[in-house]
Amino acid sequence: MSDVLSRSTPAVGASQSGSTAPSRRTFLQGAGLAAGALALGLPKRARAAERTEITFASAKFFGKQTMAQVVDAYNQSQGKIHVTYVELPPPSSSTEVHTALVQQLARRTGTPDVFTQDVVWIAEFAGAGWALPLDEYFNASVQSQFFPGLVAACTYNNKLTALPWYVDSGMLFYRKDLLEGIGAKPPQTWDELTAAAQEIQKSGKADFGYLWQGKQAEVLVCDLVEAIASNGGSILTPDGKSSALSDDKAVAAVQFLYDTINKTKISPSDVLSWDEEPSRQPFTAGRAPFLRNWSYVYAIAQDKAASSVVDKVGVVPLPHFAGGKSAACLGGYQYGVNANTKNREAAIEFLTWMSSPATQLQFALQLGIAPTRPEVFEDAQLGKEQPFMKQLKSVFTGATPRPVTPKYAQVTLAIQSGVSKALVSGNIKAELEAASAKINAIVAG
Numbered sequence: 001m002s003d004v005l006s007r008s009t010p011a012v013g014a015s016q017s018g019s020t021a022p023s024r025r026t027f028l029q030g031a032g033l034a035a036g037a038l039a040l041g042l043p044k045r046a047r048a049a050e051r052t053e054i055t056f057a058s059a060k061f062f063g064k065q066t067m068a069q070v071v072d073a074y075n076q077s078q079g080k081i082h083v084t085y086v087e088l089p090p091p092s093s094s095t096e097v098h099t100a101l102v103q104q105l106a107r108r109t110g111t112p113d114v115f116t117q118d119v120v121w122i123a124e125f126a127g128a129g130w131a132l133p134l135d136e137y138f139n140a141s142v143q144s145q146f147f148p149g150l151v152a153a154c155t156y157n158n159k160l161t162a163l164p165w166y167v168d169s170g171m172l173f174y175r176k177d178l179l180e181g182i183g184a185k186p187p188q189t190w191d192e193l194t195a196a197a198q199e200i201q202k203s204g205k206a207d208f209g210y211l212w213q214g215k216q217a218e219v220l221v222c223d224l225v226e227a228i229a230s231n232g233g234s235i236l237t238p239d240g241k242s243s244a245l246s247d248d249k250a251v252a253a254v255q256f257l258y259d260t261i262n263k264t265k266i267s268p269s270d271v272l273s274w275d276e277e278p279s280r281q282p283f284t285a286g287r288a289p290f291l292r293n294w295s296y297v298y299a300i301a302q303d304k305a306a307s308s309v310v311d312k313v314g315v316v317p318l319p320h321f322a323g324g325k326s327a328a329c330l331g332g333y334q335y336g337v338n339a340n341t342k343n344r345e346a347a348i349e350f351l352t353w354m355s356s357p358a359t360q361l362q363f364a365l366q367l368g369i370a371p372t373r374p375e376v377f378e379d380a381q382l383g384k385e386q387p388f389m390k391q392l393k394s395v396f397t398g399a400t401p402r403p404v405t406p407k408y409a410q411v412t413l414a415i416q417s418g419v420s421k422a423l424v425s426g427n428i429k430a431e432l433e434a435a436s437a438k439i440n441a442i443v444a445g
């Protein structure tokens with residue numbers, strides 16, 4: 001297997017050529033659903049005629065398996081419902097995925113019946129009345145099977161308007177061998193990271209020190225939330241009514257990011273055009289000791305076909321500033337049901353399968369994305385294949401959300417543009433003040 005989650009630049013490798021991809025049956029068996037339709041003993045066409053047809057739109061996720069294969073496994077597992085999968089761009093193309101979903105949901109035609117949404121769009125979709133409240137289908141006892149923080153993130157105005165799929169959080173991938181080589185432990189502060197990166201770069205053992213994502217895109221907001229929160233700051237004030245982006249703590253955090261390129265030189269200027277995959281590639285090619293990224297990277301790093309650092313990668317919480325605390329941005333996509341669906345029951349049945357412990361386990365093993373059910377973290381096979389997941393459970397559950405507002409789509413564009421200008425020009429305070437004025441107008445208006 002090579003690529004675990006398709007980001008902006010899908011990696012070439014076994015998962016795409018299909019050479020090592022487990023068959024659809026693997027997912028079926030893994031999910032304990034091999035019986036299903038096959039056991040009905042009906043000819044396929046006869047079953048198809050009686051099936052309820054629903055559509056499912058999601059960003060493009062794939063690893064050892066693709067989302068299309070997962071949907072196919074569901075279709076094969078039973079004879080009542082047939083799901084047509086509509087593939088949107090990868091999650092790194094967040095703005096494009098958002099636009100595609102908004103266009104479809106705003107038509108209020110009931111298509112797609114089911115969708116996945118970035119955790120940051122839940123308030124907007126619920127506020128617009130596009131997402132069906134799900135409490136009556138997934139009651140308190142079902143909800144208690146998921147991490148409470150995720151249920152809270154899926155709740156808007158006291159209604160469950162999304163169902164937890166996977167949880168993501170930023171984390172630090174590091175090279176165990178390179179750190180051992182200089183007698184250092186994984187860094188806990190940004191100063192420690194900088195010093196270790198510089199020493200390793202000086203020794204000629206790596207071209208770069210620290211790889212992160214500075215592209216004017218959603219992921220920049222994630223890196224920003226982490227840097228600012230690790231200095232005790234935030235993007236909005238605690239009441240959510242105004243911007244805190246030009247406060248001293250935020251300015252110092254952005255200055256640190258700027259300095260990684262221009263002063264301490266632990267990051268190449270290319271980071272300013274990188275999102276997830278372009279930053280991941282030099283790391284798994286063995287060219288840097290440190291990378292900030294999401295959980296999907298681990299399985300790629302452990303894949304001989306895609307990585308020259310197999311068994312050399314560790315994962316720890318991101319560093320913090322002196323006096324601050326490590327912070328990880330809360331990410332992940334969650335399920336939603338179209339408020340205008342004409343196939344409510346089928347949509348709920350499909351999501352019951354998609355959100356079951358067995359299916360969550362397969363998503364974690366096959367796509368490298370973390371479960372939202374605590375019990376799945378305890379699975380032995382997951383512990384063996386992706387040990388960092390359980391080790392970092394508290395990082396996932398304690399992750400820092402991006403601003404929660406129905407106007408997030410506007411807020412993020414203002415942040416992306418302002419922070420991007422700050423990182424390019426070095427006029428950090430002035431650009432963050434300008435961005436703050438824009439954010440204030442959005443959140444107040």
Ligand code: GLC
Nearest residue numbers: 091092168218219331332333
């Ligand atoms: C990941 C996260 C998502 C975030 C995106 C940014 O897919 O799960 O929440 O918005 O990255 O690129």
